[in-house]
Amino acid sequence: xxxxxxxxxxxxxxxxxxxxxxxxxxxxxxxxxxxxxxxxxxxxxxxxxxxxxxxxxxxxxxxxxxxxxxxxxxxxxxxxxxxxxxxxxxxxxxxxxxxxxxxxxxxxxxxxxxxxxxxxxxxxxxxxxxxxxxxxxxxxxxxxxxxxxxxxxxxxxxxxxxxxxxxxxxxxxxxxxxxxxxxxxxxxxxxxxxxxxxxxxxxxxxxxxxxxxxxxxxxxxxxxxxxxxxxxxxxxxxxxxxxxxxxxxxxxxxxxxxxxxxxxxxxxxxxxxxxxxxxxxxxxxxxxxxxxxxxxxxxxxxxxxxxxxxxxxxxxxxxxxxxxxxxxxxxxxxxxxxxxxxxxxxx
Numbered sequence: 001x002x003x004x005x006x007x008x009x010x011x012x013x014x015x016x017x018x019x020x021x022x023x024x025x026x027x028x029x030x031x032x033x034x035x036x037x038x039x040x041x042x043x044x045x046x047x048x049x050x051x052x053x054x055x056x057x058x059x060x061x062x063x064x065x066x067x068x069x070x071x072x073x074x075x076x077x078x079x080x081x082x083x084x085x086x087x088x089x090x091x092x093x094x095x096x097x098x099x100x101x102x103x104x105x106x107x108x109x110x111x112x113x114x115x116x117x118x119x120x121x122x123x124x125x126x127x128x129x130x131x132x133x134x135x136x137x138x139x140x141x142x143x144x145x146x147x148x149x150x151x152x153x154x155x156x157x158x159x160x161x162x163x164x165x166x167x168x169x170x171x172x173x174x175x176x177x178x179x180x181x182x183x184x185x186x187x188x189x190x191x192x193x194x195x196x197x198x199x200x201x202x203x204x205x206x207x208x209x210x211x212x213x214x215x216x217x218x219x220x221x222x223x224x225x226x227x228x229x230x231x232x233x234x235x236x237x238x239x240x241x242x243x244x245x246x247x248x249x250x251x252x253x254x255x256x257x258x259x260x261x262x263x264x265x266x267x268x269x270x271x272x273x274x275x276x277x278x279x280x281x282x283x284x285x286x287x288x289x290x291x292x293x294x295x296x297x298x299x300x301x302x303x304x305x306x307x308x309x310x311x312x313x314x315x316x317x318x319x320x321x322x323x324x325x326x327x328x329x330x331x332x333x334x335x336x337x338x339x340x341x342x343x344x345x346x347x
Contacts, residue, residue: 001043001324004305006084007204008229009177011125013084015299016324017046017233019310024065025054026255026312032069033076035317040082042321048207048233048308050088050130051115052097056260060096064118071120086126086233087115088181088207092133102133104158105165112169127166128179128207133158138182138209140266140347142216159191163200170201179233181207185220192228203230205305210234212243212279212294212336213272213346222303231305234298238309240264242272243294245280255312267347275343282335288326295323297336 003012018039023032036047052058053066067087074080089111092102101107115124131138134155137145169175178201180188188206195202206225210217210232217225217232225231238244241257242264252258258268283290298307311317328336 004231006126006177006305007231008202009204011084011177013046013306014044015306016044016295016320017048017306017308018044019235019308020047020049020066020070021053021055022310022312023054023069024062025056029069029072033073034314035311036073036078038314038317045082046084046086046306048086050090051111052090052094052130056257058096063096067115067118071118074120080121084125085119085121086128086179087119087124088128088130090130103129103162105161108162108165109169112174116174123173124175126177126179126204127175128181131182132187136182136184156190159194160199163194167200177201177204179203179205179207183208185224188224188230205231205233207233207235209236210298211237211239212297212340213239213275215340217303225303232303233305234307237298237307238291238294240267242267242276243279244291245276248273248276269347271343271346275339275346278339278343279336282332282339286332288332289319291319292323292326293328295320296326296328300328300333
């Protein structure tokens with residue numbers, strides 16, 4: 001398992017990251033612990049969670065359960081020093097958490113304390129803001145994105161306030177690094193500028209959606225990543241399961257994500273299924289597993305720090321882990337680029 005630098009923090013993280021958002025809904029505590037054990041055995045040292053997890057669906061009564069499951073793994077003797085642990089502050093709009101209060105110095109400290117308590121640890125390696133207070137274009141909002149209501153002065157004051165609170169937590173040893181999620185190139189550079197001015201920790205990473213079907217990161221964000229050492233932590237690298245092929249031809253496996261939440265967060269479109277078929281055909285022609293091809297392709301991207309994948313069965317986990325043994329030829333990469341041109345932005 002290849003290790004990559006996490007920004008300029010000095011921390012090294014595995015090229016695959018184990019996601020936990022099904023633990024506590026689709027997966028039991030025992031299953032979550034088994035996944036952690038298997039992933040660590042395979043060389044993964046990076047686990048991602050969030051205070052709002054699990055999902056599918058998000059419910060008030062399960063908020064924080066994924067963190068609790070990780071905490072119980074530590075409590076049962078799981079070695080803390082074998083894991084780079086990432087979690088997230090939910091921020092504005094999620095009414096189940098702090099009544100939807102935005103990210104601020106007034107919420108950051110209590111949020112970190114809550115996560116530390118559930119995780120049964122003294123520190124968080126990577127603390128991320130789940131989405132920006134000002135909103136953004138992720139989760140299919142790009143089609144009608146309009147930033148004209150944003151107020152720059154408010155945004156700048158918020159960033160300075162939040163960084164000050166984060167610095168206090170860094171100084172106290174409660175967090176080691178700071179990351180963003182669902183952010184834009186402009187937003188990330190503003191956080192970096194505020195850090196350069198001395199207001200708090202430097203952004204180490206950005207966790208945005210990225211897959212063969214969702215490549216919004218490829219332009220401005222890619223340029224920012226490479227020039228500023230802020231690598232991508234790609235979530236949904238299998239496009240919420242679409243790239244496995246299991247939903248083709250109208251199939252909806254019982255207990256699957258589509259069975260539980262219908263449109264896969266807006267990803268279920270006719271164009272998406274056509275695009276998936278193009279990639280399935282490439283995998284078939286070259287004798288590749290489509291899951292492993294999709295994850296191996298993520299490794300080829302110059303801005304990629306780690307691809308975050310989830311599994312609900314050990315078979316799925318082992319299939320994903322096998323991707324690190326796959327190297328894509330130039331012929332495969334050319335075919336993928338051709339398919340991307342034919343099926344851009346399918347959802």
